[in-house]
Amino acid sequence: MLFSRDPPPVRPVRVGSVPAVPGAHPPARHLPGAHPRSVLPARPVPLRRGEGAGPTRPQLPDAPHHRDAARRDRASAMEAAAILYVRHCAAAIFCRRVPPLCPVCGRPLRDAGLLSAPVSLQCPFVHGHRQHRAFLLRPTAGSFLREYDGNSDLHVGISSARGVVYHYNEEGVHRDESGWEQCISVPLVQPDMFELLQQWDQILEEFSMGEEWLPHRYEEHDHNCYTYALAFINSVLTAQGKQQMSKSEFTEKFVIPQTKNASKYITLHQELTTKDFYIVPLPDQEKQC
Numbered sequence: 001m002l003f004s005r006d007p008p009p010v011r012p013v014r015v016g017s018v019p020a021v022p023g024a025h026p027p028a029r030h031l032p033g034a035h036p037r038s039v040l041p042a043r044p045v046p047l048r049r050g051e052g053a054g055p056t057r058p059q060l061p062d063a064p065h066h067r068d069a070a071r072r073d074r075a076s077a078m079e080a081a082a083i084l085y086v087r088h089c090a091a092a093i094f095c096r097r098v099p100p101l102c103p104v105c106g107r108p109l110r111d112a113g114l115l116s117a118p119v120s121l122q123c124p125f126v127h128g129h130r131q132h133r134a135f136l137l138r139p140t141a142g143s144f145l146r147e148y149d150g151n152s153d154l155h156v157g158i159s160s161a162r163g164v165v166y167h168y169n170e171e172g173v174h175r176d177e178s179g180w181e182q183c184i185s186v187p188l189v190q191p192d193m194f195e196l197l198q199q200w201d202q203i204l205e206e207f208s209m210g211e212e213w214l215p216h217r218y219e220e221h222d223h224n225c226y227t228y229a230l231a232f233i234n235s236v237l238t239a240q241g242k243q244q245m246s247k248s249e250f251t252e253k254f255v256i257p258q259t260k261n262a263s264k265y266i267t268l269h270q271e272l273t274t275k276d277f278y279i280v281p282l283p284d285q286e287k288q289c
Contacts, residue, residue: 083268084118094268095277103277124262128180129163133200135186135229136165143182144262145269156229160201166208168228172215173208184262186254207232
């Protein structure tokens with residue numbers, strides 16, 4: 001967390017010992033302009049997949065609105081389904097539902113032992129309105145697991161103690177109580193910062209009333225949503241007698257570790273929308289059967 005009495009060193013976010021996923025390219029090192037497009041990678045290059053047949057698709061009704069509703073229902077179900085990870089035959093097998101037989105060797109996975117027990121990957125996306133006093137990142141339109149294609153615009157904001165998201169665009173400062181349901185979240189305040197916890201909403205509201213955040217001051221590349229969020233963070237750091245952070249420093253320490261994990265998860269999610277499983281060879285030191 002950024003605001004703490006004795007900040008611990010920031011380390012990249014990892015999910016257990018899950019191997020790196022090919023195609024989940026490292027995000028760019030800097031956030032460009034108003035919309036940090038290059039924080040997350042573009043659509044992954046097609047990679048080697050498992051040979052299992054994809055899930056059978058139900059026949060959709062003829063009416064267009066029924067087809068759209070069915071697509072949304074399937075997408076929601078897919079997002080809610082956990083991604084599982086199984087190690088077997090010197091490979092990592094990612095799936096929504098563990099197959100009875102290993103897709104590599106054809107042997108039963110149930111009898112493979114503890115090391116091959118399935119592990120559920122933690123989704124890196126959270127409900128932004130339940131993340132209090134946090135820096136939030138989401139697509140400008142749509143969600144990460146549906147519409148996001150790696151080239152879409154991204155938007156950032158700061159959440160209040162009640163989960164209201166403050167963010168800035170060409171219309172000025174907004175205070176959203178909905179619309180940030182799938183975000184990357186960077187917590188900002190440690191639980192023992194009692195005075196800051198109590199004053200957070202007042203500080204955020206007073207900061208947002210500043211003339212520099214009026215609509216006519218907005219400029220897509222130089223005075224945007226990221227400018228607003230980072231300026232607020234730096235105003236709190238200054239009040240605490242701490243050194244301010246540049247955009248590149250804040251991005252490197254607090255945003256990039258989160259987006260690397262999100263990149264991996266998006267890659268797996270996209271692969272498993274049409275396949276039963278996705279196979280990644282393990283490094284030599286992790287191989288086991």
